[in-house]
Amino acid sequence: MIEIDINFDFRKDSLCGDPDSDSPKLYEIHKFLWSKKLPSEQSILFETLKIGGKFGRIVLKNNLIDNLSSDRMCPHFVGKYKGRFDDWLTEKEREDFKHIARTIGGHIVFPAHKKNGFTINQARGVNRKISDRFDLTLECIRLFYLNEQSPLYNAISRYEDFFKLFVNFENYINFFLLQDFVTENYEVKFCLPFDNFERSPLPQNIEEYKSYKDETIDKIIKRNKRIKNMHSR
Structure with missing residues (x-):
């Protein structure tokens, strides 16, 4: 059993500035959280x-499928898109967003x-209909x-072999403790108006x-609270 600090910013544990690449603390918590029984009754152990050597990256090796890696779910868009969003928040608002x-x-x-192509992490980052947004990614997984x-x-x-581990979307949501990203009927809760991927995924104004x-x-x-409650019993 390890103690999970749900307020810890994993950038503080990264030498390169990208915790998904090299944060030992982040990967230890991933290993702890997701080493558990699957809907298929198999247990996945990480x-x-x-x-990649001294300056390589960390991955999660497991007993069922290929290696997995961490991914920041929700982009803040600050510092990208020619700085379009940088002045739309105060400095404190920006830093609070980055921290969370x-x-x-x-x-x-x-x-x-x-x-045979981009990873899911890469694909959702470069696809102009997704722009790395997790709610839109989750809708793609649901579909x-x-x-x-x-x-x-x-x-x-x-990566069908990975998603088959969870059998269906509801199980995927429950396994990764994503219930707050969907409704009671397991429909995705979108952070911006959704029109079947037709509109730009980027916010169009300050509001x-x-x-x-x-x-x-x-x-x-x-x-975070769900993770803490689940593992403090």
């Missing part, structure tokens, strides 16, 4: 593994290595379980950006 996004509630795992098309269908399909920020922070805080 070990941390450093690949880098707590354990703001991280998940996906398959680590390329398989995949229904065998319906989405902007990430091809990328997700390459939308602040709404996106508030919705995202609220979901991560609730997931």
Whole structure:
């Protein structure tokens, strides 16, 4: 049993500035949280593994599928898109957003290595209909379980063995403690208006950006509390 500090910012444990690459604390918590029984009654057991030598990255080796890696779920968009969003928040608001996004509630795992194309992590970052947003990624995962098309269908399909571990979308949500990102009926709660991937995934004005920020922070805080409650019993 390890103690989980749900307020810890994993950037403080990264030499390169990207905890998903090299934070030992982040990977130890991932290993602790997700080493458990699957809906299929199999148990998935993780070990941390450093690949690529002294300045390589950490991955999660396991007993069932290929290595997995950590991924920050929700982008804050600050410092990207030619600084478009940088002046839309105060300095404190920006730093609070960055901090919450880098707590354990703001991280998940996906398959680590390329398989005939982008990884899921890479694909959701470069796809202009997703722009790294986790709510839109989650909708693509929901549609995949229904065998319906989405902007990430091809990328997700390459890692079908990973998603089969959870059998269906509801189990996937429950396994990764993502209940606060969906409704009681397991429909995705979107942080911005959703129109079947037609509109830009980016906030279009300050009001939308602040709404996106508030919705995202609220979901991560609730997931943090869920993680703490689940593992303090």
